[in-house]
Amino acid sequence: MFDPFILRAIAAGVGVAILGGVIGCFVVWRRMAYFGDSLAHSALLGIALGLAAGISTNLGTVIVCSSFAFLLLWLQQKKVLATDTLLGILAHAALSIGMVTISLLDQRIDLHSYLFGDILTVTPSELWWIYIGGAAVLVTLLLNWSSLLLMTIHEDLAKAENVPVFFTHLLLMLLMTVVVAVSIRTVGILLITSMLIIPAATARQLVRSPESMAVTSSLLGVLAVLGGIFGSIKLDTPSGPSIVVAAATLFVGLFLLSSMISKNHK
């Protein structure tokens, strides 16, 4: 019925959407959007190093992004500069070093596909990355779920109830690096944050509990991925941006719908 490359694209997209939907809730709750964006920018350095060292670009991304997270935490503790300033410096420095490194490498690579994603060329080994990495992320999230929720609602309250706040925060950052690393092929460095934020923000309007927000957000992400993939095949548009367009359309549609419903209730 479908070509294998389309099936692989769907499998990759669905995996990333589920993962992004859940982790995206924390990005929305904890206002980590700018952090997510910065992680994604620094991922380009990871890709460059992965290519230069001849290892997997996914592995390169995880290494660079987690170093990025550690460096950020360390600088935050030092209280030298405000966090958003630090992020701005680190993210764009990493992005630019990555670009320079790639240009020095004697390899022809399709930069465009890293920046905006190219889900239709996903390989089976990349699928393994998404599903094994994703399962690890989801299991870790589930095991720490209520600690993460309490810490997000009130950090001191969590401390008073013996949640290791620093390590839980670090854990969340590291999980985000994995999600960013495995999502690059789907929507690309520049659009990853939107896959974390848009489905979660859309779900926020419909739900009353953190768990239902995570599930709804994942489902909306899957819808956006499917819409984007088929849209891009039909209209011959780039796949990454098409997925984000689908997600944004869902957001606007449900926003209008829910505001109409609440108006009628009044």
Added chain:
Amino acid sequence: MDALITAENISVIRQGKHILKDVAVTVGTRDFITIIGPNGAGKSMLLKCLMEFYQPEGGHISRKKNLKIGYVPQRLMPDLTMPITVRRFLHLRKKSDSTSLQKTAQETGIENILNKQLSVLSGGELQRVLLARSLLDNPELLILDEPAQNLDLSGQISFYKLLEKIYHERQISILMVSHDLHMVMASTKQVICLFHHICCSGEPHAVTQDPEFISLFGHDMANMMAIYQHSHNHKHNGEDNV
């Protein structure tokens, strides 16, 4: 010796400055201690040390074994984006059965808002929810950090009334940072006046007439406290006569 927490010579130094210097606090059973002091006096830091959030640079803190502490923070995040009901929030990481939850909800007057979203509560409702959560484990000691700071006057009055009721009914100890000494004058057994070091401490009546208190808060404050003290004494005498 039945002290819940004993802290001696607590010193906290940040960037070469003493935030706390040689502070000693003892919290005993049935104590009601109110810590007052100007902004930046190190009040919250002292609580952090006592709750072991922060390791002080100097001094020694000992706690009763397995001491159960309930903590009520200043306030929640100003705009919570997480969808969560009050009931779920109370249950989060707490193993309490529904009867004790119901009981605590009744005690704190939140039984009607259990199914509301946390993000839509008023300031007063939110503080009562935080108080209820801190009580779920049946703590021996409640630690509160300016719990009524963001409430309007009537909200403050009803919050402190509730706190005093809980103090008397549950027979627990209370350690609180608060600017609203006048509102808890009746129950407070000990006032600690803190400005990096302990300026003065003792019974409310004695402290408000201490020269150190007056130099820190001014004559107007001391006079105002005297008025509260006065009206309270009258009420108390009246009750005694009956």
